[in-house]
Amino acid sequence: MLRKLLWWLVIIGLLASLPLAFFREQTEKSANQVEFVFDYRDLLEMADVRPNPQGFVSEQLQAMKKAGIGSLAVYESTLSELRLSRRIEVFSSKDATSLTQKPISPNENFTYILFTDPASESQIKPMIETAFNKLGVKTSPWSFKNQAGMIIEMNMEEANMKPMDPDPITLQMMKDEGFRIVVRLGNKREFVTNEMDALLAKLYKLGARRIIIDGDYAPGYSDDPEQVTLHKMGILLKKYDMGLANIEMLKQPQKGFGSLAKDTDYNVVRLHSFTEKDGEKLTENLTKEDQEARIQQTADRFVLAVKDRNIRMLFLNGRAVKNLDKAAILTPLDSLYESLNGKDGAIKRIEDAGFKVGPAKQFDYTYNTYQNVARFFTLIGGVSLIVLLVGYFIPEAVLALFIIGLLGAAGLFFKSPDLYAQGLALACAISAPSIAVIEAIRSIQSGRAAKAKSAVLYALGLLIKTTLISLIGVVYLVGLLNHISYFLVLQQFRGVSLLHLLPIALVGLYLLFFRETLNYRERGERVKKLLSTNISVLWIIAAAAAAGVIYYYLSRTGNEGQTSAIERYLRSFLENTLGVRPRNKEFMLAHPLFLLGAYLSVKYRNAVYLLLIGVVGQLSIVDTFAHLHTPLEISGIRITYGIVFGAMIGLVLIAVWEIASRSWKAWVAKSRTRVNG
Structure with missing residues (x-):
């Protein structure tokens, strides 16, 4: 009953946050x-x-x-730029000596200026005199062959750098x-x-x-x-x-x-x-x-x-x-x-x-009083979402954590509203895709996969349901960070690396130790057994490979992410063809393997581990909307393309699996017939 109550609180917070997404979209179009x-x-x-x-x-x-x-x-302006504009000519003391053929004190290292025309003299000279006099630098008149100029008692290299009003x-x-x-x-x-x-x-x-x-x-x-x-x-x-x-x-x-x-x-x-x-x-x-x-x-x-x-x-x-x-x-x-x-x-x-x-104009943003109402419900719903995730691992502590979470979030809000908004948004962004995939695993474990009349329809339905749960995190993220400072990237969503790693770690932990009905002693024994397992060279190689994959995965996240030339070409092709480019890791990897895993789980128990790769696609959906400078409409189209193309590739993988599986069974049957014959 407590879990049901938490879900209802999440849904109420979700509904309260939806108008904030509408307000943001209106701002984007202003x-x-x-x-x-x-x-x-x-x-x-x-x-x-x-x-x-x-x-x-x-x-x-x-x-x-x-x-x-x-x-x-x-x-x-600087003297260098005024020279480029052909307002003045600039000389060092040494240059002035060569120009005038008159000796200048060897102890002098001044800047000499000639104005190129009367207009420059009348408008630029007062500007230069004012700028250098403010610096305590003496200036004096100078001329050469009836061309007006001035002397600045500062070396030319330094004088060329001193700023003045624009020309x-x-x-x-x-x-x-x-x-x-x-x-x-x-x-x-x-x-x-x-x-x-x-x-x-x-x-x-x-x-x-x-x-x-x-x-x-x-x-x-x-x-x-x-x-x-x-x-x-x-x-x-x-x-x-x-x-x-x-x-x-x-x-x-x-x-x-x-x-x-x-x-x-x-x-x-x-x-x-x-x-x-x-x-x-x-x-x-x-x-x-x-x-x-x-x-x-x-x-x-x-x-x-x-x-x-x-x-x-x-x-x-x-x-x-x-x-x-x-x-x-x-x-x-x-x-x-x-x-x-x-x-x-x-x-x-x-x-x-x-x-x-035309001339760039500011976005029309006004603080809506409704945000004060929505903030109350997003706090309760956000804490509920986080507690629901913890409940998969420590169900006995759900009520206590909910109360502590509410008090902690409320206290943080009054102490530092920005830190509260970013912290709760990050926690919701991590919780939603984690819960989504864990619920998919629980659906398979409960036997619903085995009872499905159509494995393909079950897999497609599970992908859609999982995506909808992940989108809960999107709505909370958009609602909590619904301020123009995030929109203009004056403040940024923090914790991208955590968002890309924690859901994978949490779902992996659930798969290893919590998907079966075990008590804490039995889980402890399983952990102890795992830690005492002899490590082979193969394990070390696998661990090194896994570390390399994680490093490459993280190197591709954020604005500084690295991509290959082939991938850049693919991105450009998709962008120009579709108008909005779906994320490669979603439609080429995560969603197809999630679909294949859900399909195979109807027959094979261990196929559920493929859903761990599917976490990447679900957290990527949330991360897409964490790019707060990207219009909501563009992000929505991007993830829709990802789901559609990912499902299409997933169906191809299922067809390939069925063809390969049936071919293998036919070959094995023929081989046995020959042996028996």
């Missing part, structure tokens, strides 16, 4: 504009190796607009050309509220609505535990309705980003970066077919990022590369344009998927 941004500094560096740099920049800006790139990213001439040019401006701001300068206010006001007037943090630290971040200046930066961003872009797959989160995101009411979009190194792959020596394939892979990458990972900003980079075989300096720009707007280009496919090309 922003459908995708923004393509090119790094303007990279364009300047590529232009620097061309005979007509400014002409090259103008030509490429037109090509970018035609290809669908509507935004340009600008950084805080105002470049910003105005971008606006006049019809480009949106995305600004990259770092924490390299001292944060002064009034100055940042003035800078953001100027950027807002020019149309900038989103910034990307440049470097590891957000503007305003400091060692102050209160982070006063960081919060001031957040207030200013909100004042000018400026949002952030969260760069995916960084090794370390940018310090202060989460605080700014919260201060801006999560005015954040996810950003995928196509790096300079990625661009180099488009400039390698390739045949025409291989080059087309690489362009197609780039397009596939952009589409996948938008469709499968809720990316709304694609940040494009490139660099000039020396190609010795062709005796030329190449850029990836033409190939990049083709990947966006050529045959099977990314932009058309993104639009066909229901998105629009």
Whole structure:
């Protein structure tokens, strides 16, 4: 009766969590504009190796607009970048001596600047003077052949690195050309509220609505535990309705980003970066077919990022590369344009998927008061689900564990809501697939498999029932982590390795020691017998092989998972053919072997061990939804494909088994007839 009560509590919590999944789906559909941004500094560096740099920049800006790139990213200016923009020329003291043919003190190591035109002098000179005077560095006028300039009393190498406000001439040019401006701001300068206010006001007037943090630290971040200046930066961003872009797959989160995101009411979009190194792959020596394939892979990458990972900003980079075989300096720009707007280009496919090309906008997320009601039921239901799992191993302790679990979860919720949500979500994610497969084993052990009229229908029904139980963990996971910070990957679901190992270990433990009706003394004797068994060389080899399999299995989990070239090709084929790629381990391994095991268990007792491999498929279903940045609809299609194709392959395995089994029996019967004859 207590187990039935726990199941009812699980179902009530399940029903209470379903509306939260609906709210999340509505949030996912609230922003459908995708923004393509090119790094303007990279364009300047590529232009620097061309005979007509400014002409090259103008030509490429037109090509970018035609290809669908509507935004340009600008950084805080440096002397190096101003030189690339042809605003100034920069010299060391030694260079200035050679230029002027006038001796300069051998003890001097300054930076000399000449402005290329009157406009640069009038707008850039005050900016440079202000920046270096703030650093306590003296500046003075200088000229050469009636060309105005200045001297900065700092060595050229260091002076070239000092940040200033973005180049105002470049910003105005971008606006006049019809480009949106995305600004990259770092924490390299001292944060002064009034100055940042003035800078953001100027950027807002020019149309900038989103910034990307440049470097590891957000503007305003400091060692102050209160982070006063960081919060001031957040207030200013909100004042000018400026949002952030969260760069995916960084090794370390940018310090202060989460605080700014919260201060801006999560005015954040996810950003995928196509790096300079990625661009180099488009400039390698390739045949025409291989080059087309690489362009197609780039397009596939952009589409996948938008469709499968809720990316709304694609940040494009490139660099000039020396190609010795062709005796030329190449850029990836033409190939990049083709990947966006050529045959099977990314932009058309993104639009066909229901998105629009335009300025990236934040997702519409509002905290619904219903979540307070749902939280109460998910706590009780989640604890019930965990206790049900423990009950398969220690049934006598179910009531005590339920009471202790409720008190512990409630206490953790009031002490640390985030830790409570992540901990309970992980426990439910582990419990659901474990319970699902254990219930499948119990179904076989109870004799229902032997009584089935059709072994095939029994196996299919058991696979569907097991999957439905695993999906309970999905609903709890989505309900508990139903916050925009998880959706934007400002917080992440923790414990992926545990999710991939514990259900296998728990089901294996149940198979070995708990599926039979034994008392604790008999189980102890079985464990003792197992531990005292003589170990052979074969066992050692098997253990080493098992360790290798586990290592390979874990190496494939998470965003850093490793895959072979063949598997990457298969993934690409499935993605382009089906639109959504099912997980290989589900439909090629786990579900087929689960189905085969359930089918064979009708006749063979030990076939139940095949269900242990089926655990991989069930936990993979839950793990698919643990990728909280992936739309629920995509995850649902993915696991549906996995079940359907897995069942089809499983039916093929059953047919192969029957053919092989009957052929073997016929051959044995013939052999006996010959011997007896």
